[in-house]
Amino acid sequence: MDFGPFLLLALMEGLVTAAVLALTASGLSLAFGIMRVVNVAHGAFFMLGAVLAWFVSQWVPGPAALSFAAALVICPLIVGGIAALADTVVLKRLNYEPEATIVATIGLLYILEQAALSFFGPDARPVPAPLNFRIQLPWFGYSGYKLMVVVGAALVLLAVWLILRHTKAGLVMRATQIDRDTARAFGINVDRVYAGVFAMGAGLAAIAAVLIVPIQQAHYLMGGDPLLLSFIVVIIGGLGSLRGTLVAALLIGLSDGVISTFFAPTLAKIIATLVVALVLVFRPQGLFGTRAA
Amino acid sequence: MLRLDDLQAGYGAVQVLHGLSLSVATGEVLCVMGRNGAGKSTMLKAIMGQVRTSAGTIDLDGTRIDPLPAHEVSRHGIGYVPQGRRLFGDLTVAENIEIGLMTRNRGAAVRERVLDLFPRLRERMGQISRTLSGGEQQMLAIARALCLEPKVLLLDEPTEGLQPSMIALIRDTVIALKGTGVATILVEQRVDAALSVADRIAFVVGGRVAETVDAAGLSPNAPEFINHVGV
Ligand SMILES: Nc1ncnc2c1ncn2[C@@H]1O[C@H](COP(=O)(O)OP(=O)(O)O)[C@@H](O)[C@H]1O
Ligand SMILES: [Mg+2]
Numbered sequence: 001m002d003f004g005p006f007l008l009l010a011l012m013e014g015l016v017t018a019a020v021l022a023l024t025a026s027g028l029s030l031a032f033g034i035m036r037v038v039n040v041a042h043g044a045f046f047m048l049g050a051v052l053a054w055f056v057s058q059w060v061p062g063p064a065a066l067s068f069a070a071a072l073v074i075c076p077l078i079v080g081g082i083a084a085l086a087d088t089v090v091l092k093r094l095n096y097e098p099e100a101t102i103v104a105t106i107g108l109l110y111i112l113e114q115a116a117l118s119f120f121g122p123d124a125r126p127v128p129a130p131l132n133f134r135i136q137l138p139w140f141g142y143s144g145y146k147l148m149v150v151v152g153a154a155l156v157l158l159a160v161w162l163i164l165r166h167t168k169a170g171l172v173m174r175a176t177q178i179d180r181d182t183a184r185a186f187g188i189n190v191d192r193v194y195a196g197v198f199a200m201g202a203g204l205a206a207i208a209a210v211l212i213v214p215i216q217q218a219h220y221l222m223g224g225d226p227l228l229l230s231f232i233v234v235i236i237g238g239l240g241s242l243r244g245t246l247v248a249a250l251l252i253g254l255s256d257g258v259i260s261t262f263f264a265p266t267l268a269k270i271i272a273t274l275v276v277a278l279v280l281v282f283r284p285q286g287l288f289g290t291r292a293a
Numbered sequence: 294m295l296r297l298d299d300l301q302a303g304y305g306a307v308q309v310l311h312g313l314s315l316s317v318a319t320g321e322v323l324c325v326m327g328r329n330g331a332g333k334s335t336m337l338k339a340i341m342g343q344v345r346t347s348a349g350t351i352d353l354d355g356t357r358i359d360p361l362p363a364h365e366v367s368r369h370g371i372g373y374v375p376q377g378r379r380l381f382g383d384l385t386v387a388e389n390i391e392i393g394l395m396t397r398n399r400g401a402a403v404r405e406r407v408l409d410l411f412p413r414l415r416e417r418m419g420q421i422s423r424t425l426s427g428g429e430q431q432m433l434a435i436a437r438a439l440c441l442e443p444k445v446l447l448l449d450e451p452t453e454g455l456q457p458s459m460i461a462l463i464r465d466t467v468i469a470l471k472g473t474g475v476a477t478i479l480v481e482q483r484v485d486a487a488l489s490v491a492d493r494i495a496f497v498v499g500g501r502v503a504e505t506v507d508a509a510g511l512s513p514n515a516p517e518f519i520n521h522v523g524v
Contacts, residue, residue, distance in 0.1 A: 100326070111501075138398065140384070167392075168395065171388055171391060171392065171395075172392075172395075174381070174383070174384060174388075175381045175384065175388075175392050178381045178383055178384070179379055179381060180383060181343050181363075181379075182375065182379045182390075183361040183364075183381075184341075184342070184362075184364045185341050185343065185363065185366070185367055185373045185375070186392050186393060186395070186396045186437070187364055187367045187368050187396035187397070187441075187501055188364055188392075188396065189364045190364065196296075228311070
């Protein structure tokens with residue numbers, strides 16, 4: 001293949017990575033932005049979404065598209081429910097102290113991974129794609145499903161943005177983020193907002209996982225990479241800034257695609273980590289973040 | 294209407310209120326005065342449930358509200374204008390107003406009535422509230438509290454740092470609300486501003502009410518002001 005088409009292929013692969021990463025990282029960013037919780041279990045929520053998608057694909061009869069659609073609804077709901085429970089039972093009791101929540105979410109990460117190991121087992125398991133078609137470009141054919149992933153992720157992100165900007169629930173979340181005492185003085189049940197935001201963040205990771213699992217297979221340790229990459233993205237983009245998260249996810253995803261294709265995946269991770277180090281040194285609030293208030 | 298009885302409250306191990314009692318009736322303006330650090334703001338935070346009380350009761354129309362979680366206090370009809378305004382600074386004027394309306398499910402009719410009191414806000418509905426002038430921010434803080442149609446209004450030093458025209462507007466607003474039966478607790482440092490609206494003045498010293506006096510006929514040079522406020 002010539003250089004041009006090869007680059008196009010690399011960029012398309014990168015776009016898929018970027019789309020899934022943007023979804024996952026926006027969930028992490030949401031929980032941090034509104035609750036100031038650094039959720040180390042975010043990758044485990046991602047993994048849980050994928051593992052549950054496999055179970056759904058086993059239980060729901062009929063065509064793959066049907067069980068996939070079911071997974072897309074059921075998995076984020078279950079994962080979100082678990083997250084809301086973890087928030088109410090654990091994080092709230094720790095008063096959302098930053099250090100304590102980090103330790104607690106590390107614990108949650110191990111609990112979720114061991115639970116997945118017990119119920120799902122140590123093997124990687126494939127989940128069938130809901131549709132199989134190839135888009136034939138002049139130079140190569142490309143998986144239609146992967147393009148669907150990009151479109152799906154973009155739609156979900158658009159929905160998140162619309163919820164935050166144009167609904168009462170979003171207004172309540174933003175007010176809570178700015179000043180939780182004053183929010184309470186105006187009738188906002190901050191506990192419920194936090195549970196909802198934590199569930200929404202985890203649910204976004206689960207949706208990302210359901211979208212990616214037909215490409216990647218489900219495995220109980222698959223949460224590590226998404227967690228690391230999400231942290232990289234939110235640090236570069238600025239913790240809590242949704243716009244920054246999107247831009248950084250595109251940056252990391254596309255460069256990951258290009259560098260992995262032309263050189264090696266490890267080099268892509270090395271460079272991404274290096275960029276994070278540089279951002280932390282020279283612009284600790286991230287590219288789009290505002291300084292911690 | 295609202296009655297605080299023998300309240301004790303503080304922050305962690307530090308007790309600030311040492312048996313504070315006072316009450317305010319329908320259509321009454323009670324000014325609360327006292328030196329910095331006397332516990333005036335802490336008293337209002339205790340009413341709002343932001344500071345937990347360790348003893349004493351807070352009673353609104355026969356219902357104890359001190360055991361309520363903080364987010365339920367305002368739903369009983371208490372509007373709060375905190376010291377320093379505490380607007381949702383990154384939100385627009387309209388969004389701040391909307392949050393006030395949501396507190397007790399009020400709609401466009403209430404919003405229009407409140408905006409009629411502060412026409413300057415109506416022209417700035419889309420503006421980010423952090424970028425308003427100090428006086429406009431205070432108007433918005435009061436408007437936000439009025440959007441829940443409060444029975445009781447708590448104002449914590451609303452005239453702090455404002456120019457005379459704005460102080461007059463706030464005074465006129467408080468007097469107008471009094472006419473509609475709102476019970477107001479106004480924490481105020483300026484003697485003239487307090488005397489222009491107050492029915493009674495309560496002096497807070499060291500976390501309790503040292504003295505309550507009728508404002509009518511009180512001279513700005515009365516010994517109470519010199520003893521308790523230090524002017
Ligand atoms: N968040 C807080 N944490 C600890 N101490 C506080 C806090 N807020 C106020 N205080 C202390 O409580 C006392 C009363 O403060 P405050 O109620 O704000 O006084 P006032 O409003 O009368 O000036 C002061 O000694 C102050 O330092
Ligand atoms: Mg004060």
